[in-house]
Amino acid sequence: MQKVIFDTDPGVDDALALLYLLRHPDIDLMGVTTVFGNAPVALTTRNARFLLRSWGHDVPVHAGSAGPLTPDMPEDDFPVHIHGRNGLGDHPVPDDPREEAESASSFLIDTIRANPGQIRILAVGRMTNLARALQTAPDIADLVRDVVIMGGAFRVPGNITPAAEANIWGDPLAADLVFGAGWQVTAIPLDLTTRTFMTRPMLARLAQEGGPDMQLVADLSQGYVGFYRQSGYDGMVVHDCCASVFLTDPELFALTTGEVRVPWQGIALGTTMMNPSDRQGPMDAWADRPRQAAALDGQPEAILARIAQVCAG
Template sequence: MTSHKVIFDTDPGVDDALALYYLIRHPQIELLGVTTVFGNAPVAVTTRNARFLLEAWGHDAPVHAGAAGPLTPGMPGEDFPTHIHGENGLGDHPIDMAPSEDPDTAAQFLIDQIRAHPGQIRILAVGRMTNLARALQIAPEIAGLVRDVTLMGGAFRVPGNITPAAEANIWGDPLAADIVFGASWPVVAVPLDLTTRTFMDRAALDDLGRRGGPGMQLVTDLSQGYVRFYQAAGYDGMLVHDATAAVFLTDPDLFTLTSGEVRVLSEGIALGLTLMNPEDRKGPLGAWEGRPRQRATLDGQPQAILDRIAQVCTA
C-alpha cells in the first residue's frame, strides 16, 4: 500500500476541518505536520483551531504557526470572513482553548521536513500560499526535493469568489501564489472550476455525522453555520473546496488535468487572477517565458469525489 507523507498547510476554517479529517482518516496518508497561515481567521486563531481539531481527534501531528500577513506589498487590510466561518473560525462551535500566539516556524518546518525526506513530501496547501513562498525564499533548493504540491486555489475559466477575477486563497497573497506556481516543483491547482461543483447537501452531511462517529459528528456540528451561509444564497448544503483538494492526493484518477505555465496578477483590478498559458497554444510567451508547466484540475467527477470523502470519513 502506497504511503503519502503529507504536510497540510491550512487556515482552519470550516472546510479545512473536513479536509484535515479526511487526511487523518485515510489509511495511506501519514500526516507529518500542520502549518497554519492567516486567511479564514488570524493566524493565532487558525493555529488554535488546528490544535483543537487534532486534539479532539486524538492525533499528535505537530502544528507550526506561520505567516500572519501577505508577502504582496500594498494589500488591503484583511477582512476575515466571520460571516462564513464564524468569529472563532470554526462556525462558532465551542472551543475551550485560547488562540495561540506562537512564533512563526512554519516555513522552517517545511524546509526541515523536505530536507529530511527528499522526494517524498507531498504538500497540501488550502489557504494563502505565503508559508510555501517564504520557504522557497529561504531555501530555493527545496523545490527540487518535494514530491509535489497540491493547492486549493485559483479560478481559471470561471469567475472568482472574492472578486470577479480572483479566488480567495490566491487573492489573499497573489505574489506568494505566483512564486509557488513559478518554482520548479510540480504543482497541481484544484481551483473553483471544479470545487464549485463538489457540493455536499445537508442530508449527506448529516448522514456522515451519524455514520462517522464522534470525529465526523464534530465536523458536521461545526459546519452548520457554513451551511447557513450557503442557504442564504439558495443552496441547502456546502461546497467542500479543501476536501476536494485532499482527495486529489489519493484518487487523482477522479480528476481531469490541464497543464500550462501559470502567472498570478499581483496588482490592479484583476488582483489575484490566475492565468494559464495552455499547452496547445502557439505564439510568444511574454511574461510566461521560462515558467515551469504546472497543472490544474479544471474538470473531474464531483459525485465520485464526494463519495470518496464519505467513504474515508465514515470508515
C-alpha cells in the same frame, strides 16, 4: 504511505479536509502548518490544535504567516460571515494560551530536506508559508515530491472578485512565486470545487455514520451551511477536501497543463492566468515558467463518494 504536510487556515471546510487526511490509510500526516486567511493565524493555529486534540492525534502544528507578502493587501479582512469570528463557525473552542514564534517555513524546509523526494505539500489557504520557505531555501523545489493547492479560478468567475478566488487573492504575489518555482504544482480550483456540493442530508448522514469525529465537523459546519442557504443551496461546497481527495484518487480529476501567472496589482489582482500547453504564440510574461497543472474538470459525485467512504468509514 504518502508523507504529507498540510498547510491550512481552519476554516470549516479545512476541518473536513484534515479529517480525511487523518482517516485515510495511505496518508502519513507529518505535520500541520497554519496561515492567516479564514481567521487570524493565532486562531487558525488554535483551531488546528483543537481539531487534532479532539480527534486524538498528536500531529505537530507550526504557526505560520500572519500577513501576506503582497504589498498593500489587507491583513485583517477575515470572512466572518462564512467561517464565523473564530474560524470554526463559532463552535466553542477552548483558549490556548501558548504564543509561538512563526515556525511553519522552517518546518517545511527541514522536513523536505530530511525526506528528499517524498513530501507532498497540501496547501488549502494563502500560499504565504510556501513562498517564504522558497525565498529562504530555493533548493526545496527540487526536493519536494509535489505541491497540491486548493485555489484559483481559471475558466470561471472568482469568489472574491470576478477575477480572483479567495486563497489566491489573499496573497497573489506568494501564489505567483509558488506557481513559478521548479516543483510540480497541481491546483484544484473553483472550476471543479464549486461543482462538488455536499447536501445537508448527506452531511447529516455522514455525521451519524462517522461517529463523534465526523459529528464535530457537522456541528461546526452549520453556519457554513447557513451561508449557502442564503443563496438558495441546501448544503455546502467542500473546496478543501476536494484537494485532499486528489492526493489519494487522482484518477477522479481531469488536468489541464500550462504555465501560470498571478498578477498582484491592478484590476486583475489574484487572477490565475494559464498559458495552456497546446497554445501557440508569444510567451512574454509566461516565458521560462514551469508547466503546472490545474483540475478544471473531474468527477464531483465520485469525489463526494470517496469523502463519504473515508470520513464515515
